[in-house]
Amino acid sequence: MTHRGERILDVRALARVEGEGAMHVRVRGDRVDDVRLEIYEPPRFFEAFLRGRRYTEPPDITARICGICPVAYQMSACAAIEDACGIEVGGPIGELRRLLYCGEWIESHTLHIYLLHAPDFLGYPSALELAKDRRDLVERGLALKKTGNDLLELLGGRAIHPVNVRVGGFYRAPAPRELAPMRERLRVALDQALVTVEWVAGFDFPDFTHDHELLALTVPGRYAIETGDVVTTGGLRFGVREFEEHVLEEQVPHSTALHARLAGRGRYLTGPAARYTLNHDQLSPIARQAAAAAGLGADCRNPYRSVVVRAIEIVYAVDEAIRLIDAYEPPVRPAEEVPPRAGAGRGATEAPRGVLFHRYELDADGLVRTARIVPPTSQNQAAIEDDLTRFVGERLHLVDERLTADCEQAIRNYDPCISCATHFLDLSIDRG
């Protein structure tokens, strides 16, 4: 609404982001005066909830933070606790973890593309309206997503909040013959994923770029998912154990989420576009070819094109899952022994939405003394706000309803996982 030179846009609920939250934009004259994302952050609750728990419990408890990325929480928790206990888990167990994680990438990215983001580009208010006109498209997305779900269920025991993951590995490792039918389904999924890339590459992308420092994990020889060092486009490189020396969090009044920034540098962005920009050389040949055909260059700095990167990452995750199944040899035992010891450990993995960092401090009895979780959405919050400040500034001529809809789409570019980082989203724009 508009009041005497003041302009206020108010969206009571932002649709099609994972959860809820709020966004406020204040405009004075022809200048965007303030943009604030209000975030109510579950990980802080879980940090308190974890204190005093057995060191074996965080993977199961933190998996409940988010129904969309439980594997990310489990993998980062396992990595941090194993680090605290001085145990390195790799080999066939590490490969099985990567395979499980591929399932989550397929599922999460497909959900975002087909049910949350594509309707924006195609002019539909929701996936429901899209399905009324293009049932075939939504069915294709649901079939692709189901393959990810079923891979999760096969390895994790169930599709949400997998129960087969434990510190040290798994309760049970599958026999190769159990994976064979999934391999056949993944072959079909690969075709669906490639068609998805072609489809989203044809969307109309607004002309908008940012210059944020991009941050992702990296590991030699493969596209980083379940492990790696941290690198940035600004030339920083550090191990996960040094994460807290480089990534500082500060309280902001409008949010229960902490704002992350790089020490001495400022805001940054993590997530698919950062991964692609920093690691695209590590993609498999078929994913690289798909990226080239889709017109992605050496970096991705238009947030709208992140939908293409997600599609490329689905291709990669499906292709990588096939490779992992072909190479699979069951571990001698499904989990490494991880006896507790006093100390602190840190772990980070690439959740679908970006780097997810965990730190745990254990006592000698294996009880959690402190826990810290830094989810990707709160890391990206400052960069999202900065983008929105520029974005709104370039669109002040639009009527409130249209501007609000455009802001919602802009926020969805980042696929904010509100279950992880917020309970989203009211949007208000105040044109003063």
Place this chain on the structure above:
Amino acid sequence: MPGRRVVIGVGNEFRRDDGAGPRVVAELTDRLTGVDLRVTDGEPSRLLDLWTGAELAVVIDAVHAPDRPPGAWFELAASDAPEEPSAGTHGVGLGTAVALGRVLRRLPERLVVLAVCGTELGFGAGLTAPVEAAVRPVAARVRELVAPH
């Protein structure tokens, strides 16, 4: 031979009364035979996957209904489902799943929703007392619904 019957508890047990659905499913575990018991977070495509092809799906979900007392519960058919009856923690929920299922022709032959009125949906484990008191009667109603006729 009867078709597949599935009971789906929707919710998050770390969001107080939002955990009513999973709690009812836990109450029914090992007490029903020939019935698929599942828990999910309400994300529509997962609900579609769980109930597609079923003869009967019973969904238990928490709802926010300020005009009704906490722990009150009521029964809805698919045709009654409003766009967003759920009090879940995601942006799209049961109402969207039903509407999407209708468009995609992926609704079960019969869908019954048992909606439990919650009062506290913030972070924390455990149901409030009035919602906990509703668990057994809701579970009893599920047993009636899934009993072979």
